[in-house]
Amino acid sequence: MPDLVLGLPLADTNFVDATWIMIVKSLVIFIVILSLVPLLLLGERKLLGRFQQRYGPNRVGPYGMMQPLADVGKLLSKQAFRPKGAVPLLYELAPALTIISAVLTLAILPFGDVQGDVGFYGIDVPIGILYFFAFSSIAFYGLLLGGWASGSKYSFLGAMRSAAQLISYEIAMGLSLLGVVMMAGSLSLVDIVKAQGEIWYVVPQIVGFLIFLVAGFAETNRPPFDLPEADAELVAGYGTEYGGMRFGSFMFAEYMEMLIVSGIASTMFLGGWMGPGPPGLDPVWMLLKMIILTVFFIWIRATLPRFRYDQLMSFGWKILLPIATLNVLVTAVLVVVT
Amino acid sequence: MTATWAWLVLLFPLLGSLTIGFGFKVLPARVAGLIGISAIVAAFICGILALIGLQGEPSESRHVASSLWEYANVGGLRIDLGIYVDPLSIFMVLVVTGVSSLIHIYSYSYMKSDQGYHRFFSYLNFFVFSMLVLVLGGNFIMLIVGWALVGFASYALISYWYRRNTATKAGMKAFVINVVGDIGLYIAAILIFKNLGSVDYGTVFEKAPEVFTTNEWEIVAICLCLLVGAFAKSAQMPFHTWLADAMEGPTPVSSLIHAATMVTAGVYLIARCHSLFELAPTAADVAAWVGLATLMIAGTIAIAVTDLKRIIAYSTMSQIGYMFVGVGIGAYSAGMFHLMTHAFFKALLFMAAGSIISAMANMQDIDKMKGFRKAMPFTAAMLIIGALALSGFPGTSGWFSKDEIIDFAHFRGGMYDWMWAGMLIGAFMTAVYSFRIIFRILPGPACKEAEYLEEHGHVIHGEPKNPATGELEDTEVGYPGEEHHIAEQAGGMKFAMSVLGILALIGGLVQVPGVDEVITNFLEPTFEDSVFAHMHPSTHEAWVGLGEGALISILGITFTWFLYIRRPDLPVKFRERFRAVHALCVNKWYGDEIIDFLIVSPVKAFGRFCNRVFERFAIDGATAGVAGLTRSAGAAVRDMQSGMLRGYAVLMLFGILAIAIYFLIRSI
Amino acid sequence: MEQIAFFVGAIGALGAAFAVVIVKNPFYSVLALVIHLVFLAGIFLLLMAQFLAAALIVVYAGAVMVLYVFVAAYVGGIEEPKWDSSPELRIVGPILAVALFIAISIAVLGSGLSALGTPGPDDVPSGFGTPEAVGHLMMEDFLIAFEAASLLLLIAAVAAIVLAGRRREDRKKLPGGEGA
Amino acid sequence: MDIEWYLVLSALLFATGFIGVMVRRNPVVILLCLELMLSAGALALLAFSRMLGNQDGQVFVLIVLVVAACEVVVGLGLVVAMYRRRLPLDVDEIKELKG
Known part of the structure; x- marks a missing residue:
């Protein structure tokens, strides 16, 4: 008898909480991540300032702590206008789509094992990492529609670039995770974390880890892979025609995706919630790892210049993909041999 | 272990053939x-x-099936790739690979100046692989x-x-004749x-006596069909x-196929x-009688024709006739024994003949040969040894092998006494035709080729011509060209011939009645279920038979000597006198x-x-009707071929619907 | 609950499918098909094929449809000309398709399936539709099909490059312009 | 929930796709309609697979996905090639079957 999720015989899942626990859980996760985003925004601006030997925001509130709130307030109060050539419904749907898919992906990030009646994660599905890929491919439509529906050439070019970039790097990303999946013998993220009890996969799968990070930069459109929104060439890419909170949603989703990629990286390679201390500390460890990786993202942004478009493509197809494939092959042989 | 070695016997020649064939x-x-030779030698080992x-x-338990x-495996018929x-x-296997090794060594020298060397060795x-x-x-x-x-290989080599x-x-x-077989x-x-x-x-021979009664028509039919194959392959009437x-x-090739291996x-x-x-004595008798007829007819032809290789070829037919009589009347080991000795001396004769033919620049007519005794002493000696063995000189x-068959026929008596008499006549003819070769080409004044060979140490460089038609040969794809002068000087040829010569001389000693009967004892496990297994003439009778054989052989040789050396005019006179008989023989009856x-x-x-x-x-x-039908059908449906994708989709949907409705109606 | 989920999914999928056929601009057709696929993935989940639902999204929505979007954007939103070379197809086609639907429905609802019997959801083995189960089947029972499919993919990739790739010699060498 | 409903849905989707193939003339849309038909087939396979409790059907669907991907790649390659040669994107216009 398959487990009932929300009263539906959807599938065999590994552990299902009571419905009310699930609702509470989802709220908690959503709120935690949601409140992380403004912090991240502030952190990025502060850090970038330090990297560039300036102060960064320091006017609003003590040490500029209230800056994110001010930003949000500004965006919210702007007039929500629409360009003349835009396609009405799609133009408004696009930012929502990106944010929805990002939020839905949060469901599978594990912040701890099952403790008592509660699993410290949204849901533990056997398809695990495939879920992540499914929603990241839906997120792509957000960008694409945004660019296309704006009815502007710059937006459209940016959207096309992002489309090409996303499908190019998604393959390398998938392949880089395949090594971990093979070693753990499961797609479920919880199982993968548990399989890292002896050694974090960052050690045996260092190649996979590096490829995943690089591809993760590309997937989240972060520098040095921020070509879709390259402000020097395309004004702001797919986001050119957006303003107000719609623009804010795109920003919001981007930071959320950064957090998600960090979360997946920590889960797959850095032992997820594992760390010293009682099991109750597990979510803390997980969040810590995510934040460290996010800071790394910011660091890279401050350090590296942007790629050229052809460099980006040939890097993805000619370097990352072969290495990732080789990594998979070697891992497969090793897994079979040992 | 035995089976493994037997598989290896098969493997080596095949490998050799493929290696040479693909690596030419x-x-x-x-x-x-060298690859060709070593493959066969390895098989022999x-x-x-x-x-x-x-x-x-x-x-x-001396039989292994592997x-x-x-x-x-179809319809109850299970066929193994088995030996x-x-x-x-x-x-x-030993006879085939042994003689083949020697012939390979001989060919290594003999075919030296031939352009198709690789092809030849691959073939x-x-x-050898096919024969094995x-x-x-x-x-x-x-x-x-x-x-x-084997039929194909023989075609390729001829x-x-x-x-x-x-x-x-x-x-x-x-x-074609082989395929009929x-x-x-x-x-x-x-x-x-x-x-x-x-x-x-195993199964067939075990079950046959239970299923068939003696001389039941079906087993006779089976044996006659088998005989058709045997006759075709062994060139019997x-x-x-x-x-x-x-x-x-x-x-x-003549030496390998048409003397030592394939025809046996x-x-x-x-x-x-x-x-x-x-189980079918009638069929066995047929085999014996056909063998007898062949051996006598072939003997007469061999006496009449003048082509050196053909004489030996007819003598081969005649000798195989002896073997057929042997296995037909139940003297299995004697037949096999004759097969072995015949392989030795017939291969030897062919090799010696090859040597002489090459000295004659591919001329094969013995009318034109004379006086090779001095020019090619080694070949002459070998030719004489071969002829002696062939004619059964004591x-x-x-001598041992042929007379054992003859003797066994006499021993069985009755109808087989006629065979005995026929075979004795045949033996006489054997002596005559084998020494006819010797007396015609060895003694006397040397012909110009022999003279040239004697003086220059190598043979005449004639233009390569086909003796039968007089056409010039095409030497580009394989035919010894003008520079072909090997005669008997090549080491490989000499080695092969001397080994065979020795075997032809003393090979019979393995089966001396009453002394050592190696062949009979060796083959006994195979033939022990035979009704003739323990029937054989006594030692005394056997020696009497050998004596008769010796007498006839010496008589025949003397007679030939008389004809060709003492009174060389007599054969010519005979030929004039009995023109019809001669014509009959020369034209192979x-x-x-x-x-x-x-x-x-009739077939034509x-x-x-x-x-x-x-x-x-x-x-x-x-054909015309079908074509017309197709054409008109095409005209009828041509309009459907509009090139319009959507039209095709509609047609397809029609088809699907038709099928769906058909099944729906059927299911009601 | 299941009924509601099914009908939501079914209406969504069907509506999107109709939109694919009806909408004039190919770009919107592509988007409609994406929506259709998302709903279809939901229905797949109801059938306990979670791996395939994920694969459908990843492969179709994530890769195949992206290609469509590219091409649709590349060739532009050309609307079909009003003139139709065979207008009768507009009527005949739907009629035939409806006939096909009726025939299949009769087969499904009528005689065909009752003979097979319908085991309930309880008869499903555990792990039904998980990547593990499908993977086992694919690597053990259907290995040759799997290999053949991968070979097919390779060939298709090469074919696409050959078909759509820019040919330099097109303009230089061949006067006819159409290289092989 | 009876499996028949899924099958009827599949039949409906298939018929819809077929209508699209017969009525539309833009090759891109025709390919899309083919996708519809393929996904309808996949749905039927999964429904049967669920009904029989046998996962072979799921493997079939996976293979169908692969084949569909191949078909798309080649089909879209053709569309792009047509566009490059400035041919009309109308299947009725290019029925001569030569470049």
Whole structure:
């Protein structure tokens, strides 16, 4: 008898909480991540300032702590206008789509094992990492529609670039995770974390880890892979025609995706919630790892210049993909041999 | 272990053939030759190892069946890719590989200046492989496979000089007649399967006595069909005409195929199936009588013709006739013994003849040869040894083997006494024709080729011509060119000939009645189920028989000496006097013409009839009708081929709907 | 609950499918098909094929449809000309398709399936539709099909490059312009 | 929930796709409609697979996905090639079957 999720015989899942626990859980996760985003925004601006030997925001509130709130307030109060050539419904749907898919992906990030009646994660599905890929491919439509529906050439070019970039790097990303999946013998993220009890996969799968990070930069459109929104060439890419909170949603989703990629990286390679201390500390460890990786993202942004478009493509197809494939092959042989 | 060695026996020649065949562009000619030789020698060594393994077993379990994999399994017919190793097949393997090794060594020198060297050795190895499949095969299907492969290999080798019209014609003739024999074998195999439910040697021979009563018509039919195959392959009446034409191939080929190995396949077949033939004595008698007829007719032809290789070819037919009589009347080991000794001295004779032919620049007519005694002393000696053994001179191998068969016929008495008498006459003729060669070409004043050879140490460089038609030969694709002067000087030829010479002289000593009966004892496990297993003449009788044989042989030799040395005018006079008889013999008793009249012409006439009537009206009409139908149908549906994708989709949907509705209606 | 989920999914999928056929602009057709696929993935989940639902999204929505978007954007939103070379197809086609639907429905609802019997959801083995189960089947029972499919993919990739790739010699060498 | 409903849905989707193939003329849309038909087939396979409790159907669907991907790649390659040669993107216009 398959487990009932929300009263539906959807599938065999590994552990299902009571419905009310699930609702509470989802709220908690959503709120935690949601409140992380403004912090991240502030952190990025502060850090970038330090990297560039300036102060960064320091006017609003003590040490500029209230800056994110001010930003949000500004965006919210702007007039929500629409360009003349835009396609009405799609133009408004696009930012929502990106944010929805990002939020839905949060469901599978594990912040701890099952403790008592509660699993410290949204849901533990056997398809695990495939879920992540499914929603990241839906997120792509957000960008694409945004660019296309704006009815502007710059937006459209940016959207096309992002489309090409996303499908190019998604393959390398998938392949880089395949090594971990093979070693753990499961797609479920919880199982993968548990399989890292002896050694974090960052050690045996260092190649996979590096490829995943690089591809993760590309997937989240972060520098040095921020070509879709390259402000020097395309004004702001797919986001050119957006303003107000719609623009804010795109920003919001981007930071959320950064957090998600960090979360997946920590889960797959850095032992997820594992760390010293009682099991109750597990979510803390997980969040810590995510934040460290996010800071790394910011660091890279401050350090590296942007790629050229052809460099980006040939890097993805000619370097990352072969290495990732080789990594998979070697891992497969090793897994079979040992 | 025995089976492994036996498989290796098969493997080496095949590997050799493939290596040479595929590597002909890379391998230097000499290397190809060496590969060919070593493949066969390796097979011979493996044969000996298999023999040792087999002899280690107790006598009643000296047969090993081994299967690599299932070749086919259809409708109850199970065919293994398997071999059957017992003394008989090992005996054949040793004879085949042994003689073949020597012939390979001989060819290594003899074919030196031939452009198709690689091809030749590839064919030779392939032939040996096919022959080994034939003798080692563990069931009738494998036998047929080997049988057909041997036929093909013989075709390839006879037509080896494929620019030579006579050679290709001879090859085709041999192939066609062989295929007629193959058909006999197929029918036999089908009948065997129908009656016994298996084609495996072991099962068939075991079950045959339970299923068949003696001389039941079906077993007789099976044996007669087998005999058709045997006659065709062994050039017995009425399928004998191909063998003489097969002399168009290079001399080593004649030596290998048409003396030592292929033509003995029929003898092997009868020996292998002796338990079937003993259930059908009628068929066995047919084999014996046909053998007798062949041996006498071939003897007369051999006395009349003047082509050196053809004389030896007819003598081969005659000697195989002896073997057929032997295995037909139940003297199996004697027949096999004669097969072995015959392989020695006939291969030797052919080799010596090859040596002389090459000295004559490919001229084969003995009328033109004279006085080779001084020019080629070694060849002369070998020729004499061969002739002695062939004619059964006391002490030589032929004496022991041939007279054992003759003796056994006398021992069985009754009707077989007639055979005895016939075979004695045949023996006399054997002595006459074999020494006719010697006395015509060795003594006397040297002809110009022999003289030249004596003076210059090598042979005349004549233009290569076909003696039969006078056409110039095409030397580009393989035919010894002008620089061909090997005669007997080449080491390989001398080695092969001397080994065979020694064997021809003393090879008979392994089976001296009352002293050592090695062959009989060795083959006993195979033939112990035979009704003739413990029937043989006493030692005393055997020696009496040997005495008769010696007498006849010496008589014949003396008679020939008298004819050709003392009174050389007599043969000419005979020829004038009995023109009709001579013509009959020279023309092979009109064998070709009879076959032509009885089979070829009617078939041709029928073909003409079919061409004129059946072809024109039935086939042409049907074809034209079908074409017209297609055309009009095409015209009818042409409009549907609009190139419009969507139109096609609609048509497809129509089809789907039709099928769906059909099934819906059916399900109601 | 299941009924509601099914009908939501079914209406969504069907509506999107109709939109694919009806909408004039190919770009919108592509988007409609994406929506259709998302709903279809939901229905797949109801059938306990979670791996395939994920694969459908990843492969179709994530890769195949992206290609479509590219091409649709590349060739532009050309609307079909009003003139139709065979207008009768507009009527005949739907009629035939409806006939096909009726035939299949009769087969499904009528005689066909009752003979097979319908085991309930309880009869499903555990792990039904998980990547593990499908993977086992694919690597053990259907290995040759799997290999053949991968070979097919390779060939298709090469074919696409050959078909759509820019040919330099097109303009230089061949006067006819159409290189092989 | 009876499996029949899924099958009827599949039949409906298939018929819809077929209508699209027959009525539309833009090759891109025709390919899309083919996708519809393929996904309808996949749905039927999954429904049967669920009904019989046998996962072979799921493997079939996976293979169908692969084949569909191949078909798309080649089909879209053709569309792009047509566009490059400035041919009309109308299947009725290019029925000559030569470049």
